[in-house]
Amino acid sequence: MPGMKHEKLCVGPVAGVDEAGRGPLAGPVVAAAVILPPKGVPRGIDDSKKLSASTRERLCARLKGCAIVGIGIVEPEEIDTLNIYWATMKAMTLAVDALATELGHAPGHVLVDGNRLPRWTYPATPLVGGDAKSLSIAAASIVAKHTRDLIMIAAADRHPEYNWHSNKGYGCAHHMRALREHGPTPIHRRSFAPVAAAYLAREGLFAQETTS
Numbered sequence: 001m002p003g004m005k006h007e008k009l010c011v012g013p014v015a016g017v018d019e020a021g022r023g024p025l026a027g028p029v030v031a032a033a034v035i036l037p038p039k040g041v042p043r044g045i046d047d048s049k050k051l052s053a054s055t056r057e058r059l060c061a062r063l064k065g066c067a068i069v070g071i072g073i074v075e076p077e078e079i080d081t082l083n084i085y086w087a088t089m090k091a092m093t094l095a096v097d098a099l100a101t102e103l104g105h106a107p108g109h110v111l112v113d114g115n116r117l118p119r120w121t122y123p124a125t126p127l128v129g130g131d132a133k134s135l136s137i138a139a140a141s142i143v144a145k146h147t148r149d150l151i152m153i154a155a156a157d158r159h160p161e162y163n164w165h166s167n168k169g170y171g172c173a174h175h176m177r178a179l180r181e182h183g184p185t186p187i188h189r190r191s192f193a194p195v196a197a198a199y200l201a202r203e204g205l206f207a208q209e210t211t212s
Contacts, residue, residue: 001046002138006127007036010109013068015099016136017092018113020048020144022084024169025179025195026162026188027152028075029084031091032143033099035068035107036136042066047131048141053149060146063139070099071147080191089118095140096122113137159185 007014019031042062044055051059063069072094079087092112100106110122113130130137149168156164162178162185169175171194179188179198188195 002131002133002135004135006111006125006130006134007136010111010125011123012108013103014136015068015070015096015107015110016113016130016134016138016140017095017110018048018131018137018141018144019088019091020141020148021169022088024152024189025171025175025192026076026164026169026185027148027155028073028187029079029087029091030144030148030151031072031088031095032140032147033070033072033092033095033107033110034063034136034139034143035099035103036139037066040066041135045135045138045142047138048145049131051142053146056142056146056149059139059142063143067139068099068103069143070095070097070102071143072096072098073147073151076187076189079189083191084189089116093118093120095144096120111137113141155185155187159187 013035015033015035017033019029021029042059048056072091074087074091096110106122110124111134112124112126115126115128117124117126127134131141152164152168161182163174167175184195184198
């Protein structure tokens, strides 16, 4: 279970940062930054991947009520421009910037899940597997994941054929079949190979129809 060992080694207040949505074919990448309160931290915080959707929803609501939270979102069009790595770095930067605005000053230190840091001026430490080690990072993983899930559920209402209620934009069999049959939507990531292939296929089909 994650704990506060790494936070206690840093100058406070310490923010944990994590992201959600690097791998999907559609939708934004979302990052969250969280500074936990000295007392009253919700019980049950863990790596978001280990928690049910209902547990993440409950914990996200409680964290927003007791912690300082910043969220950063980078949309698919910018992901295609920057590439997913730099888009993720930007989402993390936006999240910490938002947290600093809420806090009124920069955090004393930032713990980032992973092995690399964004190009920023915040004192920070990367922590591989941080969502399983740091309570602050685990809290950020919950907020980022739940926030992104809500975005994809809303998008699923507009594009029900892709079943984003269930797959949240990842390239599962149902999503891939819908991509081939219906073509990409405005929130698909055109720089991702399966989406690029679907665009080419649709363009080829359109060219055949216009010349026949």
